[in-house]
Amino acid sequence: MNAEEKIKxxxxxxxQMxxxxxxxxxxxxxxxEFIAEATSGEQGVEMLKVTVPDIVIADISMPGMDGKELIKYIKEQFPEIRILVLSMHNDAEIIGDVMLLEAEGYILKNTGREELVKALQKIADGxxxxxxxxxxxxxxxxxEFIRENRAQLVLSDREIEIIRLITLEYSNEEIAEQLFISKRxxxxxxxxxxxxxxxKTVIGLVKYAIRNELVTV
Structure with a gap:
């Protein structure tokens, strides 16, 4: 955006507070430059019919048409308008939804002036x-997702081979030689x-291999 132009x-x-x-x-x-304000998503939609800002600062939790619905509407009807969500909700699911809707920013309502200015300026600059x-x-x-789903991660045949050799106290060099692959x-x-x-340890890996019947004892 041109430095001389005001960001609407x-x-x-x-x-209202x-x-x-x-x-x-x-x-x-x-x-x-503040060109419009609205106290509901519906009112925001009506405002957009008569004036087009550069950035909409929007709440998420609003009665009636909420912030996510408003973002979707803006992105469909006014793709050139950029959106900064200002919310009290520091919730990963809500943040994720906002990201999927392609809002350009998300900050919390306890933010200070400096961060608000920084967010608006960066969004205005693209x-x-x-x-x-x-x-x-x-x-x-x-x-949390990684921890919860780690058990579902499947070891490859090569990785199982290497685990078995580690339990036999093979070094990396010896494993590489045995499997005809590089040490790296x-x-x-x-x-x-x-x-x-x-x-993280060889002892732990041995216990894992025994517990999951990757080796016999």
């Missing part, structure tokens, strides 16, 4: 902005084995 903003939130608070936070930021708190929530959810390939397989089994 529209706010959609069912709490939030709308007034955002406007107050950005009052001294001359690069922004980028995306998900706050650190939001990002960490997604990372935590991803780790063995190291890569061992990293994958550690990840899939959630085991």
């Amino acid at each position: 903003l529209m706010i959609v939130d069912d709490h 939030i709308i007034d608070g955002i406007k107050s936070l950005l009052r001294k930021e001359k690069q922004f 980028g995306t902005f998900y706050s650190e708190e939001v990002f960490q929530t997604l990372i935590k959810k991803q780790k 390939t063995v190291e890569t397989h061992r990293k994958n084995i550690n990840f899939k089994t959630n085991v």
